């Protein structure tokens with residue numbers, strides 16, 4: 001916490017899938033432990049890619065985490081669970097309801113350093129709630145980029161592929177997955193099914 005005001009703060013690590021968000025989260029947690037600080041780590045129940053109670057990177061690093069109900073008021077559990085921890089980390093923020101925004105701010109008000117990680121865009125290239133609200137209210141925001149799998153430029157977007165084809169714009173937003181369903185892409189190489197981007201813009205006009 002800050003020495004003068006006794007308050008904490010919120011750090012957001014965002015960007016595309018495969019950009020190193022979870023690696024960066026784990027790096028910050030390792031440094032907090034070296035500093036002798038108490039650490040509490042949370043992940044959403046919906047994301048079971050790396051086993052029930054760990055958060056993991058795309059290259060195999062892991063950290064134990066408490067699983068939290070991501071829907072509705074579920075994130076409020078974090079306030080009851082370990083709110084005295086000096087460092088509170090929350091991975092895969094994109095799966096949580098907007099209640100997570102209030103949780104992070106209450107924890108910071110109570111004096112914790114809160115580190116939140118999550119991708120900021122859906123497969124459609126639209127803002128992925130609640131990341132926009134978290135990024136707006138945080139003290140620190142880092143937006144990381146992966147490498148575009150098509151052209152090798154910095155990637156800011158998440159390409160969803162279903163059986164190798166770009167996903168349909170009307171597909172559900174939530175689909176847990178990794179390399180089998182998603183690729184990091186730049187703005188230029190990110191596509192929806194042929195003509196859908198134009199159709200969507202027409203519908204809005």
Ligand SMILES: Nc1ncnc2c1ncn2[C@@H]1O[C@H](COP(=O)(O)OP(=O)(O)O)[C@@H](O)[C@H]1O
Nearest residue numbers: 017018019020021022023057058059146147184
């Ligand atoms: N297209 C890519 N661009 C960059 N890194 C990639 C890519 N595909 C796989 N990786 C691997 O993913 C790692 C990052 O994993 P991770 O921290 O889990 O990312 P995130 O949490 O942002 O999805 C990289 O260090 C690299 O080994």
Ligand SMILES: Cc1cn([C@H]2C[C@H](O)[C@@H](COP(=O)(O)O)O2)c(=O)[nH]c1=O
Nearest residue numbers: 017018119122123158173174175176177
């Ligand atoms: C773009 C997008 C992603 N998801 C899911 C897919 C993964 O399970 C996570 C992101 O994980 P990462 O640690 O950032 O690699 O989110 C989704 O459900 N819907 C989407 O549109």
Ligand SMILES: [Zn+2]
Nearest residue numbers: 148151186189
């Ligand atoms: Zn590209």
